[in-house]
Structure formats: C-alpha cells, structure tokens
Amino acid sequence: MASFRSILGYYRAYRGIAIASIAAASVCELVDLLVPYAIGQILNLLSQQPLDPPVVAIAHQLQTWTGWSDTFSAHLAVLGSIVFLATVVRAPIQPWLGVWFHWWIALAARRDHTRKAIEKILTLPLEFFEENNPGRIANRVSKGISNHTWSYPEIAGQLIPKLVRVLGIGVIVWWLDWPIALGLLISFTVILVLTLRTLRRIIQKEEILDSHIESTESRTSEIITNIKTVKAFATEARELARQKQRLDREFKMVIDRIHRGYMHLITWQGAVVQFCLFSLLGFSLAATIAGRVSIGHFITIYTLASMAYAEITPLSQVSEVFARRYASILRFHEFMELPPGRDAIDLEQQEIPSLKFSGKVDFHHVWFSYTPGRPILRDINLLIEPCQTVALVGRSGSGKSTLIKLLFRYFQPDQGQILIDGQDIQTLDVRAYRRRLAIVHQEVDVFNGTLWDNLTYANPEVSADAVYEACAIARVDEFVHQLPLGYRTIVGERGLRLSGGQRQRLGIARALLADPDVLIFDEATSSLDYESEREIQLALRAITGTRTMIVIAHRLSTVRDAHQIVVLDQGTIREQGDHDTLLAQGGLYAHLYSIQRDRTPAASTS
Numbered sequence: 001m002a003s004f005r006s007i008l009g010y011y012r013a014y015r016g017i018a019i020a021s022i023a024a025a026s027v028c029e030l031v032d033l034l035v036p037y038a039i040g041q042i043l044n045l046l047s048q049q050p051l052d053p054p055v056v057a058i059a060h061q062l063q064t065w066t067g068w069s070d071t072f073s074a075h076l077a078v079l080g081s082i083v084f085l086a087t088v089v090r091a092p093i094q095p096w097l098g099v100w101f102h103w104w105i106a107l108a109a110r111r112d113h114t115r116k117a118i119e120k121i122l123t124l125p126l127e128f129f130e131e132n133n134p135g136r137i138a139n140r141v142s143k144g145i146s147n148h149t150w151s152y153p154e155i156a157g158q159l160i161p162k163l164v165r166v167l168g169i170g171v172i173v174w175w176l177d178w179p180i181a182l183g184l185l186i187s188f189t190v191i192l193v194l195t196l197r198t199l200r201r202i203i204q205k206e207e208i209l210d211s212h213i214e215s216t217e218s219r220t221s222e223i224i225t226n227i228k229t230v231k232a233f234a235t236e237a238r239e240l241a242r243q244k245q246r247l248d249r250e251f252k253m254v255i256d257r258i259h260r261g262y263m264h265l266i267t268w269q270g271a272v273v274q275f276c277l278f279s280l281l282g283f284s285l286a287a288t289i290a291g292r293v294s295i296g297h298f299i300t301i302y303t304l305a306s307m308a309y310a311e312i313t314p315l316s317q318v319s320e321v322f323a324r325r326y327a328s329i330l331r332f333h334e335f336m337e338l339p340p341g342r343d344a345i346d347l348e349q350q351e352i353p354s355l356k357f358s359g360k361v362d363f364h365h366v367w368f369s370y371t372p373g374r375p376i377l378r379d380i381n382l383l384i385e386p387c388q389t390v391a392l393v394g395r396s397g398s399g400k401s402t403l404i405k406l407l408f409r410y411f412q413p414d415q416g417q418i419l420i421d422g423q424d425i426q427t428l429d430v431r432a433y434r435r436r437l438a439i440v441h442q443e444v445d446v447f448n449g450t451l452w453d454n455l456t457y458a459n460p461e462v463s464a465d466a467v468y469e470a471c472a473i474a475r476v477d478e479f480v481h482q483l484p485l486g487y488r489t490i491v492g493e494r495g496l497r498l499s500g501g502q503r504q505r506l507g508i509a510r511a512l513l514a515d516p517d518v519l520i521f522d523e524a525t526s527s528l529d530y531e532s533e534r535e536i537q538l539a540l541r542a543i544t545g546t547r548t549m550i551v552i553a554h555r556l557s558t559v560r561d562a563h564q565i566v567v568l569d570q571g572t573i574r575e576q577g578d579h580d581t582l583l584a585q586g587g588l589y590a591h592l593y594s595i596q597r598d599r600t601p602a603a604s605t606s
C-alpha cells in the first residue's frame with residue numbers, strides 16, 4: 001500500500017544531498033532575518049540607545065584586533081557588515097546552495113523513476129494491460145512523475161525553509177520580548193490552520209470537479225477515437241449538446257464553489273492578518289513607550305512580524321498544491337508497487353543463453369483458468385512433431401488464443417506441463433525461449449519508424465537479402481514500391497498508415513525474419529482479401545516443413561493442408577486429425593466446414 005513513506009522513498013538515492021541543500025536553504029532564510037535586526041540596532045546606535053550585548057562584544061573584538069579607537073564607527077562597521085553579508089553576499093550564493101540542488105534532485109529523480117516506470121511496464125503481467133486502458137496507464141505514470149518533479153523544489157526550497165524562517169522569527173522576537181512573540185506565534189498558527197482547513201474544503205470540491213473534467217475529457221477522446229461512428233450515425237449535434245451540458249456544469253462549480261471559496265479565503269485572511277499586525281503594532285508601541293523595548297527593537301519586531309505574516313499565503317499555497325497532487329502521486333506509487341508478472345524477465349541480464357529447438361511441442365495434461373474455478377482449458381494433450389503444421393480451430397472463446405498464451409509463458413498452467421523438445425518450458429530462460437518463437441497476431445503492432453525498422457524489430461542484425469526474401473514470401477514487396485520512400489518510409493503513428501492487409505504482411509515478414517523454431521499465426525491472414533490470402537498461403541508453403549507452425553484460423557479453407565487440425569470446444573480437444581479424416585468423421589469440424597463452404601464464395605469456387 002503506497003503511503004507518505006513511499007513518497008519519501010522516491011528521493012532515497014539523494015537523501016544526503018537533499019538534507020544538506022534543505023539545511024543550506026533554511027540557513028539562508030535565517031541569515032536574511034539578520035537584516036531587520038541590524039537595521040534596528042543601527043537605529044539604536046543613531047538614537048544613542050543601548051545596543052545588544054552580542055553586537056557590542058563583536059565590535060569590541062574588532063577594536064581589539066585592529067586597534068581602532070572610535071567605538072561608534074566600530075559598531076557601525078559591524079552592523080553594516082552584517083547587512084552587507086546578509087544581502088549582497090547571500091543573494092548570489094543562495095540560488096546555488098538551494099534552487100540548484102532542489103531542481104537537480106527533482107530532475108535526477110525524474111530520470112531514475114521514469115526508467116523504473118518503464119521497467120515496471122515491461123515486467124507487468126499481460127493481463128494488467130488487458131484490463132487497463134493504455135491511455136490511463138500512461139497518464140497515471142506521467143502525472144505522478146511530473147507532480148513529484150514540481151512538488152520537490154516547492155517543498156524543499158519553500159515550505160521547509162519558510163517554516164524554519166517563521167520559527168527563526170519567533171525565536172528572535174522571543175529574545176527581544178517574549179509576550180509579543182507568544183502573541184505572534186499563536187496568531188500565526190491559528191491563521192495558518194484556519195487557512196489550511198478552508199483550503200481542504202475547497203480541494204474536496206476541486207476533486208469532484210477533476211472527476212467531472214476527466215469524464216468530459218474521456219468522452220472527447222472517445223469522440224475522436226470513434227469519429228467514424230459518430231459521423232456515420234450523424235450524432236454530432238447530440239455529442240456537442242452533451243459536452244456543452246457538462247462544460248456548463250463544470251463552469252458553475254468552478255465559479256460558485258471554488259472561485260468564490262478562494263475569494264472568501266483571501267478576503268478574511270487579508271483582514272485577519274492586517275488586524276493582527278495592527279494589534280502587534282499597538283502592543284510593541286506600548287512596550288516601547290513603557291521602556292520595555294528600545295526603538296530599534298520596536299522596528300525589528302514590527303518588520304519581522306510583517307515578514308512572518310507575509311509567509312502565510314505562500315506556505316498555505318504550497319501546502320494546498322501539494323495536497324492536490326498527493327492523490328495522483330500516491331496512485332503512481334501504487335502502480336510502482338504492483339507485483340511483476342510471473343513471466344517477468346530480468347532486464348539487467350546481459351548474456352542471454354542461446355537456445356535452438358527442433359520444434360517438438362507437447363501439451364501434457366494442461367489445465368488452465370483465468371479465474372479460479374472456471375477452467376478455460378481442460379486436460380489438453382497435444383503432441384506437435386518437429387516441423388509439423390498444426391491448425392487450431394473451433395468456435396470463438398473455445399480457448400485457442402489461451403493455449404498460445406500458455407506456450408509463450410504469459411500464463412502458467414494450473415496443472416500439467418508444456419514441453420519443447422522434451423524440456424518443461426517453465427525451466428528455460430524466458431527470454432532465450434521466447435526468442436525461438438514468433439507470432440503474427442490478427443492486429444499487427446506497428447512502431448513509429450521506418451518500414452525497415454519494423455521488419456527487423458526482432459532481429460536488427462539480419463541481412464538485407466534475408467529481409468527481401470521474407471518480404472517476397474509475405475508479399476510485402478508488392479506494396480513497398482508504392483510507398484514514397486520504399487523501405488525507408490516512416491510508418492506507424494506519426495507516419496504513413498498501412499492498411500490492415502499491409503500490416504498483416506509486415507507482421508508475417510517480421511516473424512519470418514526472427515527465424516523462429518515455432519511460428520504461430522493467430523488469425524494472421526484474416527484482414528487480407530481472398531486473393532491475397534490465397535497467395536500468401538501458397539507462399540507460406542515454401543516454409544512449410546522448415547519449422548513448426550501453429551495456425552489459428554476461423555476460415556477453415558485456409559488450413560486444409562495442415563498436418564494436424566485440432567478442434568477445440570469449450571476448452572477441450574474435441575477432434576483431431578487431418579482435413580480428410582475430420583471431414584469423414586462428420587463431427588464438429590465437418591459441420592463448421594460445411595457451413596463455411598456454403599457461405600463463402602471463395603471456398604465454394606475453390
């Protein structure tokens with residue numbers, strides 16, 4: 001469970017430097033307080049009132065060292081030097097002792113934790129991404145890190161040093177006249193607490209507003225994503241009206257509850273601060289007239305008190321902003337504390353053992369369920385001989401993709417084993433093992449980059465000839481000439497958008513270039529037109545028998561040539577054999593095949 005400790009832990013690597021820089025910033029704030037004190041003492045000197053013993057002692061020491069006989073000048077020199085040091089000397093040093101390190105730490109921590117967040121993303125189990133929207137995950141990480149980055153300099157450079165400054169003011173005023181200091185500290189604390197309580201109420205309203213804004217923004221992004229459907233059903237006006245209603249509700253809330261709340265806060269806070277300052281003026285004046293404090297101390301007290309009250313607004317603002325960011329920072333830490341998937345690889349591992357298989361795959365009494373008690377695969381026994389082509393067919397939801405997920409070790413069987421060349425896949429180095437597999441999904445992922453980069457994603461070292469050969473098999477070469485820069489054309493998010501069929505051809509070529517021992521096609525040709533699909537089927541015949549191939553297909557006409565066709569039904573293997581055997585059996589396969597043959601023009605003509 002993420003907590004305030006997790007937030008502190010974010011800066012653990014920089015603990016020493018953080019403590020030193022916060023201490024330095026606090027000392028600078030205290031040094032600044034010497035100015036009103038020295039000015040007060042100068043006033044005393046000019047009005048021939050007694051000076052404080054420390055000032056007298058330092059001036060005396062100065063006179064002893066220098067042999068200076070003029071006491072007035074010695075006192076003036078000491079006080080002038082204090083002012084000079086506390087202003088002219090401090091001003092250029094302070095940013096390098098404070099601001100420089102505060103931002104250095106914030107930015108260095110951002111670099112470290114962004115890397116850790118990427119590590120986390122790469123090691124989380126696949127089901128996390130199936131359950132969570134990518135936009136939300138990215139937003140949670142980036143918002144958490146940016147809020148950390150902005151908050152650190154504010155807390156380390158403002159909140160803590162300013163609190164030390166106020167405490168320092170309290171101590172100095174206490175030394176000069178404790179009853180006034182007591183009044184100052186009590187009034188300061190009361191105003192600060194009341195301000196924070198008011199701010200908490202406003203923040204609660206802001207949180208409600210944030211959730212309204214989030215749903216408005218999420219609807220806007222849905223409109224963008226589904227713009228084709230919006231236009232096709234001509235619902236633009238309805239969408240606009242709904243968004244307008246939401247925006248009006250947000251505006252009303254901002255003005256009536258939040259903005260008005262801030263206005264009330266500023267109003268009473270200003271009035272109370274000025275009243276306290278005025279009362280303090282009265283008390284310190286009375287003490288001066290009574291002879292309890294000197295004129296110099298009177299000036300010092302009044303100036304320091306004004307400085308303390310002036311800190312209420314920045315202190316409360318920094319606290320308020322941090323409180324507002326707190327929830328999103330905690331959400332980031334909760335994300336970072338998620339346990340890695342069981343299949344998570346060791347990202348630090350440099351040496352990856354090299355594996356090579358003949359491609360014999362054996363599912364041995366495999367049981368699997370996503371949720372306990374609801375088995376998706378039941379007692380699967382399937383032996384795939386090296387270089388065989390096996391088709392997995394069956395109704396939607398029968399467990400075909402799940403079987404492949406288990407083969408990739410994204411999940412672990414509840415019971416049973418999956419063996420490759422007789423070795424349990426769980427015992428193998430996961431990265432080395434996965435490198436011997438390749439899959440072409442129905443939806444092929446395209447990274448922002450050139451077509452060439454995308455083709456060689458799994459194997460950047462591959463030779464140009466191998467790329468051309470794979471592209472010829474997958475029919476990529478047929479469309480590459482139409483691209484403006486051929487293989488160097490930028491494709492993907494910020495480049496040229498490939499059609500569904502082109503993406504699938506790219507996916508097939510990419511998988512071939514990984515030179516796997518087991519090649520899996522998960523509905524890989526479903527976006528292609530019948531003619532292209534047929535051509536790719538023919539081209540893939542060239543590699544049939546060179547490696548094990550597992551093909552998931554709904555269009556049964558595409559897997560007629562497979563050595564084995566495995567019919568899955570509700571998580572069990574219902575039938576198994578080649579096309580002719582299964583047709584002759586007259587079971588589920590024959591039933592599905594006959595339905596498709598009657599409905600599919602290509603199949604009926606083939």
Ligand SMILES: Nc1ncnc2c1ncn2[C@@H]1O[C@H](COP(=O)(O)OP(=O)(O)OP(=O)(O)O)[C@@H](O)[C@H]1O
Binds near residue numbers: 130396398401403
């Ligand atoms: N991450 C998951 N969590 C829970 N249940 C899941 C998950 N993924 C799949 N399922 C369920 O497991 C069952 C089998 O799904 P699977 O995707 O393996 O079927 P399939 O045969 O590949 O289907 P299709 O042909 O439609 O792709 C389905 O009932 C599905 O709802």
